[in-house]
Structure formats: structure tokens, C-alpha cells
Amino acid sequence: MSHLSADKVSVSFAGLKALSGVDLTVAPGQIVGLIGPNGAGKTTLVNVLTGFQSASEGAVLLEGQPLSGLKPHEVRRAGIARTFQGGRLFRDLPVIDNLEVTGVGLGQSRAAAIAEAEEMLDWVGIGPLAGRIAGALPYTDERRVAIGRALMGRPKFLLLDEPAAGMSAQEAAELSALIRRIATEMGCGVLLIEHNVGLVLGLCDHIVVLDSGAVIESGPPDAIRASEKVRHAYMGSAADIDLPVLEVEA
Numbered sequence: 001m002s003h004l005s006a007d008k009v010s011v012s013f014a015g016l017k018a019l020s021g022v023d024l025t026v027a028p029g030q031i032v033g034l035i036g037p038n039g040a041g042k043t044t045l046v047n048v049l050t051g052f053q054s055a056s057e058g059a060v061l062l063e064g065q066p067l068s069g070l071k072p073h074e075v076r077r078a079g080i081a082r083t084f085q086g087g088r089l090f091r092d093l094p095v096i097d098n099l100e101v102t103g104v105g106l107g108q109s110r111a112a113a114i115a116e117a118e119e120m121l122d123w124v125g126i127g128p129l130a131g132r133i134a135g136a137l138p139y140t141d142e143r144r145v146a147i148g149r150a151l152m153g154r155p156k157f158l159l160l161d162e163p164a165a166g167m168s169a170q171e172a173a174e175l176s177a178l179i180r181r182i183a184t185e186m187g188c189g190v191l192l193i194e195h196n197v198g199l200v201l202g203l204c205d206h207i208v209v210l211d212s213g214a215v216i217e218s219g220p221p222d223a224i225r226a227s228e229k230v231r232h233a234y235m236g237s238a239a240d241i242d243l244p245v246l247e248v249e250a
């Protein structure tokens with residue numbers, strides 16, 4: 001029961017059903033992919049799992065305990081961390097302060113937060129950038145700052161919302177390697193939302209596919225590759241998905 005789960009989660013926004021009875025489970029050390037066309041409900045599910053959005057129906061369970069009613073910072077303290085689509089760093093602050101502030105927010109002393117921040121920046125591969133202003137970094141480095149910040153306090157689960165958006169193939173491969181280390185070396189369970197279907201198929205143990213707020217398929221990469229339902233969902237959507245990757249690998 002050491003898992004993070006969404007149990008039949010539904011969310012409605014003024015008549016629009018953004019999520020309908022979604023089940024999803026992440027185990028410690030596992031990398032689960034969450035894919036689906038734009039507007040499928042991926043970010044809404046991350047918001048529900050992290051306390052930024054309450055579910056209209058259903059529940060979020062951490063290690064078997066419901067998290068209902070917890071505020072985002074309480075969910076974070078319980079061990080569920082996230083990054084945001086678009087980063088949301090403190091852009092005017094040095095990189096190290098971005099991590100330190102989170103450590104202090106988690107209850108660490110200032111000295112302990114700085115020590116962990118330094119260690120974490122090295123661990124995610126940007127130690128030399130500690131003193132740089134966060135908002136002036138190239139976005140590939142900004143993403144590492146966001147991930148390092150999310151890893152402060154060693155969360156049990158990490159939810160990444162489109163961390164590879166706009167990256168080259170080389171940059172995405174380096175990010176994949178980092179995500180794998182987070183799962184294997186930290187034992188952190190990872191939920192990866194990503195438009196780059198090739199990256200998800202190559203990295204994840206298990207993949208959940210959302211379309212119009214409902215799970216249309218879930219399983220290991222081979223099952224997702226072979227799924228007609230998944231292909232169909234992507235064919236019907238806007239042309240911003242990585243269908244060529246899907247076709248090459250099918």
C-alpha cells in the first residue's frame with residue numbers, strides 16, 4: 001500500500017467534465033506515463049493529485065490514506081512533489097535560493113536547506129549554476145532547477161508536467177536519463193506527462209492514455225504502441241502530437 005493512487009476521480013468545470021472516473025496508480029520507483037491529446041485532462045489530474053484542484057468525485061490515496069481536503073503545501077509535506085507546465089520558478093532569485101526557499105517551506109533550518117540545495121543541484125547536474133539568476137537561464141537548465149526544487153526534502157512521488165516541451169532530441173535524452181535516476185537511485189515514483197510519445201514509450205514502465213477526460217487505454221509500452229484506440233485518439237486531435245514517433249516504433 002505504499003502507492004499513490006487516483007481512485008475513480010472525476011472533475012467538472014461548470015458543466016465541462018474534465019475527468020471522468022479516472023483510476024491511476026504509481027508505485028515507489030516506478031515511472032508511469034500519462035499521455036493524451038491537448039485538453040484530455042492530464043494537468044487537471046496532476047492538480048487533483050497535488051491538492052491544487054479538488055475532485056468532484058473519487059479520491060486520491062497516498063499509502064492507502066485519503067488526501068481529501070489537504071492544501072497543496074500539505075500534500076507536498078506528505079511527500080508528493082510536482083513541476084508545472086511552464087516552470088513557475090522565482091525568476092528574479094538565484095538558482096540556489098529557489099531550492100532553499102522550498103526546503104525552508106518544508107520545515108528545514110536555513111543551513112539544512114542550503115546544504116540540501118547544493119547537494120541537489122549537483123545531483124541534477126547544474127551545481128555550477130547555483131549563483132545564476134533563475135529567469136536568465138536557458139529553459140533546459142530552468143527545467144533542471146524546477147526538478148531539483150521538486151526533489152528537495154526527498155519526496156516519495158514526483159509528478160512532471162511536460163518537462164521536455166520544446167527540447168531537442170539530445171536534450172530530451174539527457175532529461176530521460178535524469179528521470180530514470182530519480183526512480184532508480186531515489187526510489188521515487190514518477191508520473192510523467194509528456195507530449196513526446198517516443199520519450200514516454202522508451203522510459204515508462206506503465207502508460208495511461210487519457211482522451212476527453214477518460215482513460216481509454218493503460219498498459220506497458222508495447223500494448224500502447226499496438227493500441228488502435230490510442231492511434232485513433234491521436235489521429236483525431238490537433239497536429240501537435242508526435243504521431244511520426246508512434247508510427248516509426250509501431
Ligand SMILES: Nc1ncnc2c1ncn2[C@@H]1O[C@H](COP(=O)(O)OP(=O)(O)O)[C@@H](O)[C@H]1O
Pocket residue numbers: 013016018036037038039040041042043044045
Ligand atoms: N480551471 C479551469 N476552469 C475551466 N476549465 C478548465 C480549467 N482547467 C482545465 N479546464 C478544461 O479542462 C479540460 C482539460 O484540461 P487540462 O487538464 O489542462 O488538459 P491537458 O493537460 O491534457 O492538456 C480542457 O477542456 C480545459 O479547457
Ligand SMILES: [Mg+2]
Pocket residue numbers: 042043044085
Ligand atoms: Mg496540460
